[in-house]
Amino acid sequence: MAQVCCRVRRRFPWLALAYADAGNQGDQTACAAAQERLRLETVRRQRHAEGFHLLSKRWVIERTFAWLGRNRRPAKDVEKLVETSTAMAAVALVQLLVRRLATR
Secondary structure, three states: OHHHHHHHHHHOOOOOEEEEEHHHOOHHHHHHHHHOOOEEEEEOOOOOOOOOOOOOOHHHHHHHHHHHHHOHHHHOOOOOOHHHHHHHHHHHHHHHHHHHHHOO
């Protein structure tokens, strides 16, 4: 987790807040975020919740993955290099944004 926080800080120096799900709560994650001066907010389910409940902030990343899944190439994980996979995801998101701008 420390490497992730360090890379995030280098790439986005203006970032002040990061969201994590309940699986990433703990001293190691909190320490890594604090070391990089990131405020870490954990998104948790309510204690008495049964079944599916929409959690605030968590749907943002899941929605983005759903958009990527609609594109043909990122939906299939056939890339051998991480860089190629990242580039394909970027192309898919650019394509999505261009379509949205074209409809305005």
